[in-house]
Amino acid sequence: MRVPAILLASILAAPLFAAGPTTTSNDDSCDIAVQPAATLLLPYFEVDFKSPQSTAVTTLFTVANVSNQPQIAHVTLWTDWGFPALTFNIFLTGYDVQGINLYDVFARAVIAPGSTPGTSGTSITTPIPSNPTAGSQPAANTANPRFLSDVTTACANAPGLFTSSLLTDIQQIFTTGIPVSNGYPCSPPPPGTGAADRLGGVHANAVGYATIDVVATCSAKSPTSSDYYSGVLLYDNVLTGDYQQIVPRGAQSYAQGGPLVHIRAIPEGGAAGAAVSSSLPYTFYDRYTVGFPANRTIDRRQPLPSVFAPRYISGGPTGFNASLKIWREGLVGGDAACKDYVRNSAVPIVETVRFDEHENSTVFIPPPILAPPLPSGSPLSFSPSTTAGAFFPPPGPSGDVGGWLYLNLNNGGSTVYSVNVVPPGIPRDFRTNTSTTIGLRQSQNWVITSMFAVPTYATEATAVALGNGCSPSPKVGAQIAPAGNANP
Amino acid sequence: MRTALALLLLAAPLFAATTNNDDSCDVALQPAATLLLPYFEVDLKSRAATTLVTLQNVSPKAVIANVTLWTDWGFPVINFPVHLTGYDVQGINLYDVLALGNLPPTECHAGNIAPSVLPDVQSALTIGGSRACAATIGFFHLRAAGYATIDVVSTCAAKSSDLFSTLLYDNVLTGDYQQIQGERAFGGPLVHIRAIPEGGAAGMVVATRLPHTFYERFMPDPLAQHADRRQPLPSAFAPRVLNSDALKSAIKIWREGLSAGACIGVQANSSMPFVEAVRFDEHENAVIGTAAAGPSVTGAYLTTSPTLFPPVSGSDAGGWLYLNTGGQSWMTVAMVGEPTYATETTAPALGNGCSPPAAKGAQIGPMP
Numbered sequence: 001m002r003v004p005a006i007l008l009a010s011i012l013a014a015p016l017f018a019a020g021p022t023t024t025s026n027d028d029s030c031d032i033a034v035q036p037a038a039t040l041l042l043p044y045f046e047v048d049f050k051s052p053q054s055t056a057v058t059t060l061f062t063v064a065n066v067s068n069q070p071q072i073a074h075v076t077l078w079t080d081w082g083f084p085a086l087t088f089n090i091f092l093t094g095y096d097v098q099g100i101n102l103y104d105v106f107a108r109a110v111i112a113p114g115s116t117p118g119t120s121g122t123s124i125t126t127p128i129p130s131n132p133t134a135g136s137q138p139a140a141n142t143a144n145p146r147f148l149s150d151v152t153t154a155c156a157n158a159p160g161l162f163t164s165s166l167l168t169d170i171q172q173i174f175t176t177g178i179p180v181s182n183g184y185p186c187s188p189p190p191p192g193t194g195a196a197d198r199l200g201g202v203h204a205n206a207v208g209y210a211t212i213d214v215v216a217t218c219s220a221k222s223p224t225s226s227d228y229y230s231g232v233l234l235y236d237n238v239l240t241g242d243y244q245q246i247v248p249r250g251a252q253s254y255a256q257g258g259p260l261v262h263i264r265a266i267p268e269g270g271a272a273g274a275a276v277s278s279s280l281p282y283t284f285y286d287r288y289t290v291g292f293p294a295n296r297t298i299d300r301r302q303p304l305p306s307v308f309a310p311r312y313i314s315g316g317p318t319g320f321n322a323s324l325k326i327w328r329e330g331l332v333g334g335d336a337a338c339k340d341y342v343r344n345s346a347v348p349i350v351e352t353v354r355f356d357e358h359e360n361s362t363v364f365i366p367p368p369i370l371a372p373p374l375p376s377g378s379p380l381s382f383s384p385s386t387t388a389g390a391f392f393p394p395p396g397p398s399g400d401v402g403g404w405l406y407l408n409l410n411n412g413g414s415t416v417y418s419v420n421v422v423p424p425g426i427p428r429d430f431r432t433n434t435s436t437t438i439g440l441r442q443s444q445n446w447v448i449t450s451m452f453a454v455p456t457y458a459t460e461a462t463a464v465a466l467g468n469g470c471s472p473s474p475k476v477g478a479q480i481a482p483a484g485n486a487n488p
Numbered sequence: 489m490r491t492a493l494a495l496l497l498l499a500a501p502l503f504a505a506t507t508n509n510d511d512s513c514d515v516a517l518q519p520a521a522t523l524l525l526p527y528f529e530v531d532l533k534s535r536a537a538t539t540l541v542t543l544q545n546v547s548p549k550a551v552i553a554n555v556t557l558w559t560d561w562g563f564p565v566i567n568f569p570v571h572l573t574g575y576d577v578q579g580i581n582l583y584d585v586l587a588l589g590n591l592p593p594t595e596c597h598a599g600n601i602a603p604s605v606l607p608d609v610q611s612a613l614t615i616g617g618s619r620a621c622a623a624t625i626g627f628f629h630l631r632a633a634g635y636a637t638i639d640v641v642s643t644c645a646a647k648s649s650d651l652f653s654t655l656l657y658d659n660v661l662t663g664d665y666q667q668i669q670g671e672r673a674f675g676g677p678l679v680h681i682r683a684i685p686e687g688g689a690a691g692m693v694v695a696t697r698l699p700h701t702f703y704e705r706f707m708p709d710p711l712a713q714h715a716d717r718r719q720p721l722p723s724a725f726a727p728r729v730l731n732s733d734a735l736k737s738a739i740k741i742w743r744e745g746l747s748a749g750a751c752i753g754v755q756a757n758s759s760m761p762f763v764e765a766v767r768f769d770e771h772e773n774a775v776i777g778t779a780a781a782g783p784s785v786t787g788a789y790l791t792t793s794p795t796l797f798p799p800v801s802g803s804d805a806g807g808w809l810y811l812n813t814g815g816q817s818w819m820t821v822a823m824v825g826e827p828t829y830a831t832e833t834t835a836p837a838l839g840n841g842c843s844p845p846a847a848k849g850a851q852i853g854p855m856p
Contacts, residue, residue, distance in 0.1 A: 031516035034834045035722075036854040064808055066726045066838060067853040095772045095852070097728065097808055129773045135849045136766050136774035136810075237854055240726055240836035242821075246829070257823070257831035258676065309519075309546050309662060311577065320666075359575045404544055404577050449664070451675070456828035457668065459675030464517045464662040466546060480575070481547045482519040482659055 030470035037262035042210040043327030049106035058103035065092035067238040074215040079200030082330035089218035094138025109167040124155040148217040155218040174206035186338035197338035209381040216272040224334035226291035235265035256460040296418035303469030304444035310463035312386035329444040333416030346377030351408040356400035362393040409445040442473035513842035520680035525636040526742035538583035545572035547660040554646040559626030562745035562785035569644040571595040596644035621751035642690040657683035672830035720841025721816035727835035729791040732805035744816035763814040769804035
């Protein structure tokens with residue numbers, strides 16, 4: 001998939017089978033903790049680029065490099081149907097921190113604006129300070145041994161301004177799902193010759209999600225392409241980050257925020273393209289590693305969980321009310337054609353259950369009993385109210401305003417997932433070949449609970465997962481409980 | 489404890505593969521056996537400033553959660569049980585508890601805080617004085633402040649003074665909090681501390697591969713110092729800071745105390761200097777902290793505080809702090825902007841509780 005980017009760079013691919021790095025046992029876990037990581041996920045963003053900044057809803061995120069080595073953070077903005085619409089790079093000196101206001105991106109065509117108009121905020125030419133202790137001293141901007149040889153020129157001015165035509169395209173693609181032109185591979189056909197292939201949903205504001213990866217040079221490559229993994233992706237757990245969603249409403253303005261999802265590389269370290277085995281059963285970027293049949297875990301990123309237990313509350317006009325921000329793994333792989341992205345618009349949900357404060361549960365009953373119906377499919381990044389009847393069972397008769405939701409967000413699998421072949425008649429799961437999930441491996445998800453009460457009370461909390469990405473996923477109708485712990 | 493030792497079961501399992509669900513030192517947002525509310529604040533005279541805590545039992549079996557409220561110097565003031573039916577959820581407004589003496593009405597039938605006891609609880613959490621202790625046990629502040637722990641226990645009669653005899657090991661609790669201040673709200677998940685390995689009866693001493701545990705300083709027998717089996721918390725954090733016209737940041741810090749909560753010696757928990765504190769601005773310039781004082785067991789501090797953190801240098805509004813406490817800690821970053829913006833986020837830890845401690849002056853970075 002070719003994706004317009006701010007910088008084009010020539011890529012010197014690293015050897016495919018370099019010496020393997022040593023693992024750091026500290027990181028050797030499937031648990032997603034707020035610790036330095038090799039990939040950060042912003043599960044949901046929303047930007048009103050049509051309004052003045054003083055009244056525009058926007059999302060900010062900040063990325064920090066907590067190592068003394070310089071790093072390059074490769075940012076990809078994806079539509080809510082999982083199309084990688086824009087990539088750009090942030091050069092981070094050792095111990096650097098960089099904020100990105102997505103309003104700048106979507107309304108002003110500028111990324112990390114510098115102090116001088118027309119300049120960018122990150123560059124490999126950033127001066128290195130002389131700090132008072134050796135332990136706080138950043139290394140030189142070219143000191144990272146994992147960098148490719150072109151990094152000095154490729155990252156001289158990253159990311160900077162981009163063209164107005166590209167701005168128009170990304171505004172269109174994140175609000176209508178259809179780019180105008182500008183060389184996007186899925187440009188609409190001439191008038192009267194057929195319908196355009198959609199790459200995202202229709203919404204008033206730009207909506208999508210973002211990934212931020214440690215890479216070896218500033219390039220235009222996309223995580224959907226094989227050469228991203230063979231050529232530029234790195235494995236150093238050095239990035240941290242957080243986000244804020246700002247809702248300006250005059251005297252009743254509010255904000256919500258939290259940590260980005262910190263996804264570590266296991267094992268960490270090594271050069272771009274190094275073929276290193278990982279103990280992970282599958283990985284975050286699994287669906288894009290089809291080109292590496294002998295090493296489907298080449299990205300080494302921790303997988304995300306599939307089952308969550310967010311709290312809900314529906315306190316009415318004067319009380320707290322909850323909504324969720326949900327990220328889901330898509331069904332299409334890196335070789336997806338334009339017409340394929342629609343599959344990510346309604347990704348199935350296996351099971352949702354609502355518990356009220358008296359433990360009464362309401363459920364969507366699976367087939368063959370079709371009333372009430374199954375939860376609707378969803379796009380990959382969306383923010384439903386916890387009362388949304390399409391996704392969640394209705395409240396019970398108790399009248400309770402609060403409780404929690406059991407969300408088994410498995411999507412039924414995809415042929416591009418690394419475990420996608422089920423021997424006929426053999427129940428299996430992705431890990432042991434014997435356990436709870438019949439068929440394809442579970443899919444990855446992330447859930448955040450947002451709460452709001454008038455006039456300006458707003459909080460946000462990552463929802464608790466009932467296991468991690470390595471936990472076998474429960475069947476529909478299984479006893480609801482924390483994921484099984486086979487050990488110790 | 490003698491009973492506990494009599495039940496000694498050194499199962500000593502082979503160390504499991506680290507990708508198994510619970511066998512990790514990483515503190516993730518997954519069902520846990522202990523929840524930590526690192527900091528609470530309650531105005532005893534008004535509901536306008538309070539802290540709300542919600543507990544969930546995500547298992548089908550009923551459990552009992554023992555809630556303990558501690559002063560900001562780490563002295564346990566009061567504990568009460570919350571019975572949670574399978575799949576139950578229970579909200580607790582600490583204003584109701586600390587201002588009114590009302591405890592959650594659950595099947596533990598704990599009643600309410602006796603009117604004769606409530607003033608003592610309030611006093612302990614506001615002026616640091618209590619009839620239970622002749623010495624000072626907390627700072628003076630207008631609002632009640634401290635932290636809370638919530639443990640899975642075996643009985644409604646659990647006592648903080650004899651924690652181990654009733655402590656259970658089932659990772660079934662989840663929870664979150666909201667702190668209300670005027671028209672702003674802050675919030676996030678509680679700290680989810682798992683038991684490793686999980687399961688078993690109260691009082692059982694089971695081998696754990698954890699090098700430290702969350703409650704190790706409270707375990708009564710030095711031969712079973714890790715009997716609580718709770719994951720340890722990290723010691724080094726990298727909170728982001730901001731001091732612009734639009735947004736200002738504060739850090740809520742919880743730290744492991746030096747004393748074990750006894751009346752005598754709790755003052756040692758009132759000021760525990762950092763091993764190292766470094767401020768990085770947006771241009772990576774570092775300022776090294778030299779403060780002799782340190783935070784107490786819990787507190788909320790502006791990130792510009794010159795008495796605790798390295799001073800701000802230069803004109804950059806933002807950056808981050810490297811805070812090496814040398815012991816178990818937890819930090820969240822709250823940001824406030826006019827007119828009513830407020831957010832809170834867990835600060836990244838540079839390792840987990842099993843990471844070797846970082847020495848002063850060592851190269852700052854992710855920990856092994």
